[in-house]
Amino acid sequence: MKILFMGTPDFALPTLRELCLAGHEIVGVVTQPDKPKGRGHHLTPPPIKVFAIEKSIPVYQPLTLRGEEFEQTLKSLDPEMIVVVAYGKILPQNVLDYPKYGCVNVHGSLLPEYRGAAPMQRAIIDGKTVTGITTMLMAAGLDTGDMLLKCEVEIGENDNFEDIHDRLSEAGAKLLVKTVEKLEKGEITPEKQDDSKATYAAKIEKSDCLLDFSLDAKTLHDLIRGLSPIPLSFTHTPDGKLLKVVESRIFDAEKTVKALPGTVLSVGEDIKVVCGKGILSLLTVVPEGKGRMSAADFVRGRKIAEGALLR
């Protein structure tokens, strides 16, 4: 199959890799332009570009897919199918319509739930125990296309975003390859999404990341792991310094303590914090201006004491 691949971050990497291994002809890779990244704002190529160059696949980084220029590119490559995984731009109708087998997208949720930008994070934050991958034929709306194949992935009680991200990106790669095979043989009947059951997973905002200890321990734990290791949830120590939380555990889900939520109950190997309901144990943190360290190390540096209020 002559496939044009469109994707940008690490999440898309396994899919491109598996497509290559499956022996498909990747006629080109479309990815976002290099962007200033990291300390010093050096221009950094997206992971997909790095991989494509290694494999000697032609790379295209158009500023826009609209207009003559990309239309010409598309015609010259003449793909039979376009595979899109976390590309980061909206595909215009003329692109959607071009390939014989259509544009197939890998989405990190069990559609129609969690359409949108941050399906994995939102599923964890909501405390879901199962999520998955859906492949679909892309349509004009946001993640509204007809569904092709699905596979489920369990979310463990302490799994974080990274765990789920890695698991789903691998699962997505396998499912996509399978989808391509079956689609080519005409073995899939696309299934319409039930719009009435659709939910939307909005992009993570900074305001989503502030820990509100008046919530219960389970909710906070889910938020912390859903945002870890990026962008990380945060609170503030009494001196006003930022304190990000990388890893937590529910110490006690039910116990209510007569103290202001956010109060540090004890320090030692972990930092136990009073919540609206229950007690949360912080295990790994990132203090302002520092790197990640265990709660025990943070405590040894005498950066926090029993009775301190986090807010």
Add this chain to the structure above:
RNA sequence: CGCGGGGUAGAGCAGCUUGGUAGCUCGUCGGGCUCAUAACCCGGAGGUCAUGAGGUUCAAAUCCCAUCCCCGCAA
């Protein structure tokens, strides 16, 4: 030239503003107490204070200069 923090004992840090004996919480080793312990008490080992036969000074972890490295934010 995006903004900022930092490099001091195995770990996490203080000390630097106002130069003058290397300090804290842990860990580690030895001893003690205890029915017992990750608890408690006593004692010890362990540091070129990132680098520079740099600058200033009677004297530099501390002030000045240069270089290297690490990290957070922002994107």
